[in-house]
Amino acid sequence: MSVPSTTASSTDAEGATATTPAAVTAFPQSGVRMTGRQKLVLALLLGAQFMIAVDFSILNVALPTVGAGLGFSLANLQWIATAFALAAAGFTLLFGRVADIVGRKRLFLGGMAVLGAASLLGGLATSPEVLLVARVLQGLATAAVTPAGLALLTTAFKEGPLRERALGLNGALMSAGFTVGAILGGLLTDLFSWRWAFFINAPVALLILALAPSVITDSRPTVRPKLDIPGAVTVTGGFLALVFGLTQAGETGWTTPATLGPLLAGVALLVAFWSVEKRAATPLVPVRILKRRSVIWGNTAGLIAFVTETSLVFLLTLYLQEVLGYTPLTTGLAFGVLGIGTVIGGTLGGRAVGRYGNRATIVTGGAVQAAATLALAALGTSGAWIWLLLAATFVGGIGNMLMIVGFMVTATSGLPDAEQGLATGLATMTQQVGITMGIPVMSAIAAARMTALGDTGPHGVLSGVTVAILVNSALVLAGSLLAGVFLGRAGRTP
Incomplete structure (x- = not known):
């Protein structure tokens, strides 16, 4: 079911149409329902995105074990994560455009096949070189599947309540996937072997490849663009x-x-x-698109949301393991409440955009995330502080997802279906770069503080983490407010 054609709209100077809050609320979410086929399409696409999100974090807690098993030196251990991040972030925008040329469905299925095969290769690896090849292939597959899947999602659901709901669920599962990946990685490594962090992808990819061809309808521009x-x-x-x-x-x-x-x-x-x-x-990217406020500031808000939240997980991992003495498994479990918060935030995000507009959702989400992050600056060396961490990450997860859903809706609105692959490629690239940027930036801030104190023990780590948390909170608040100011009136995407 599509949004009724009588939906009101506003047109900006470039001729793009943007849905207003009045138009959205004229057809409340409860009055617009998905067909059975749309639900199945949504389940398949969200399953693929969730699987990719899990891949980002599933190896994090297992890296020392992987390194010991394959003979990675301590200095080279970070390349297990870096090889994936380089390919995923570097090629996303290119593959977003390739999806418009060869067909989004074709690229989506091809990427899923490569992801499944690369995961099997990684699980069977017997040397560092083979594992790194597998990680590069996983990153390339992610760069193909994510923008193609998002473009299929946005073209399957027209602008309005259904798309906002779909993007909200997508954002919730993507964010929850990072948390689930940390928990699942710890469980699989402790109970079986780190190899299962790779093997678990294969049956999921196989299921999607079996069902998707007959369920998902392809979409690409009428006139095929040149690369x-x-x-x-x-x-x-x-x-x-x-x-x-x-x-x-x-x-x-x-x-x-x-x-x-x-x-x-x-x-x-x-x-x-x-x-x-x-x-x-x-x-590859028309300059007129890069000049759109919705694209510039929507993606800016998304970049900051991913930079701050993924790096916050890293900072809190340092706190839990180096200050409170948690194991990797218990550290992963402690982030379970963050995952719950992100799922709630994602389900609320689409409704918030529909009722209050993109701008208000981004600003509110950023303010909530900033306040919850600021509360974490009070953490101390006693184990009793875990309750503050759990409460703050839960609330912050809700705020972060409101911001992410607002970003996704803003960055992909007001553009024709022919440019949805490009728009989602830009949005996905923002996500990948944000995830990659956050940890080194916040790690450098924390490390600088510890170096200045000359203390790498629990108290020095706590001090470094606290300074980085303060910067993190200020960054998300400033970013969301700036995006709110430049996006203009609520609900518009000029």
């Missing part, structure tokens, strides 16, 4: 360099050549990309 090769090379190279530089910052610091070189190269390539796109006959 902008210079744009693809510069933007992919730029993001690869930026992500590599950010991961190096967490390991070697912000002022070393290993960090500054890639970061400067990344910035130079992205500037070149902008220049290429202004002159290209068929640009």
Whole structure:
């Protein structure tokens, strides 16, 4: 079922149509229902996105065990995560455009097949080299599946209550997947082997590949666009360099050549990309889209939401293990309440956007997340502080998901179906880069504080974590308020 054609709309200077809160609330969520086929499509696409989200975090608590099992040196252990992040973040925008060219369904199914095969390869790996190849393939598959799946989702549900509800559930499951991945990784590693953190993907991928061809309807532009090769090379190279530089910052610091070189190269390539796109006959990302306030500030809000929440999980992992002495498994279980909060926030997010508009949802979510994060600055060395951590992460998870749902709706609204692959590619790239950026940035802040104190014990770690938490809270509040100011009147996506 689509949103009734009488839905009111407003048109901006570029001619894009944006749904207003009045139009959305004229047809309340309870009055617009999904068909059985839409529910099945939603279940398959959300299952794929959830599986990908789990992949981001499932190995985090198992990294030392994986390294010991395959002979990774301590210095090279971070490459298990970095190899995945580089491929996932670097190629997402390119594959978002490729989906528009070859067909979103075809790229989605191809990516799922590669993801399943790469997971089997990773589980069977007997050397560091084979494992890293598997992780790169998993990252490339993620870069293909995520924007293609989101584009299929946004074209299956027209703008309005159904799309907002679908994106809310997608955001909730994506965020919950990070938490579930940490818990599942600890359980599988403790009960069986780290290899099951890879093997578990195979049956899920197989099920999706068996059901999706007959259920999901393909979508792509009527006129197939040409691929902008210079744009693809510069933007992919730029993001690869930026992500590599950010991961190096967490390991070697912000002022070393290993960090500054890639970061400067990344910035130079992205500037070149902008220049290429202004002159290209068929640009990878039309400059007019990059100038839209909804795209700029929607993605800015999303970037900050992912940077702050994923890095907060890292900071709290340090606190739980280095200050309170928790094991990896109990650390993962402690984040269960965060997962519950994100699911609640995701289910509320679509309703909040429909009733109050994108702008109000982003600002409210950011304010709630910032307040909950600020409360964590009070954490101490006693085990009794776990109750504050649980309460604050639960509330913060709700706020974070409100912000993420507002970002997804804003960044993909007011654009034709022909550009949904591009819009979702941009949004997915924002998500991937945010996840990758957060940890090295906050890790560097915490490490700088510990270095200044000359203390890497529990008290030094607590002090470093506290300073980073304060920065984290200020960042999410400032980002959400700025996005709210520049997005304009509530409900509009100019």
